[in-house]
Amino acid sequence: MQRVTPQDANAVISADDFAQTVVNWQRQHGRNDLPWQQHNDPYHVLVSELMLQQTQVKTVIPYFQRWLEQFPTFTALANADEQEVMACWQGLGYYRRARNLQAAAQKVVADYQGTMPQAMEELREIPGVGPYTVGAIRAFAFDAPAAIVDGNVKRLLGRLFTLPYVVNKSTHDKYFWELSEHYTPTVNNRRFAQGLLDLGATVCKPRQPTCELCPLQKVCCAYQQDCVEDYPKREVKARIPTRPGHFCLDINGQGVVLEQRPADGIWPSLWSLPECKEAPQGKPLTRFKHTFSHYKLDGHVWVTSLPPSDRPRRRIEPEHLANIGLPAPIRKLLEQLNWDEVCQIQL
Incomplete structure (x- = not known):
């Protein structure tokens, strides 16, 4: 892999010109009305x-x-x-x-x-x-000088300089940071940083970028070489696996039993339906699917008596569920349940 140095990048566009271009574009076309921008x-x-x-x-x-x-x-x-x-x-x-x-x-x-x-x-x-x-x-x-590097910035720099660096490989991050630091100005840092993010999010998009609207089009190496879709470089990852999960539903007129999950693993310390490693004795009720960053969960929900556990458990009435930290798919499942019908299921 041939490294692209700040000096190499300067041959495409100088730091001053880059910063001024981004700042001017952001002032006219960037996002300036987001709620967290109002008071800084x-x-x-x-x-x-x-x-x-x-x-x-x-x-x-x-x-x-x-x-x-x-x-x-x-x-x-x-x-x-x-x-x-x-x-x-x-x-x-x-x-x-x-x-x-x-x-x-x-x-x-x-x-x-x-x-x-x-x-x-x-x-x-x-x-x-x-x-x-x-x-x-x-x-x-x-509004102080500070480099930023995220997915938007990596994509913008990757296309602008046709960088050989892989955006989803942590060992390559230092090269993106080196270029970002080189191009970070000493003034107008708030608008410059927002401009980088706005260009990546609204113009130099992952798919179907609108290059005709980009203020850097004339100096963009990927555009000039007609290879925008080839950048930034990305390492192909293996497909994430699907894993089953079995969740126990103990529900009656007084509410549903929830169990606090461990502090590590998925949904750390949230309250959820108790989970067991294998399908329990009981009646299958429904299934749900949820995607994590590293695997897909195929959730099976069983109406069953609960196995023993040393984790904290509470029976929560339906009207109090809004005050409890629940995983999104579990909350959705409980909100969609017909509680009266489920309470009548005989084990």
């Missing part, structure tokens, strides 16, 4: 960035607004009950992000009196804040 509040930036990890903007917006209504400040989130936090996050998936967000709030309150620090060294110590989020906080909250 560090807490708002942190919440939005963690929610936006592996989740689309249109999905995040209503969750972001509800979150701020319930937890408007670092202090409010730091002092909140964990189940309230998980219930508010329910449906976004990747629940570790919610725990990281609360842990981050607790760190900011305990160590920085509820005020987000600006220094990179201090930001790196905050739970859930990785290199990208450090850059996003510095750029969006403080």
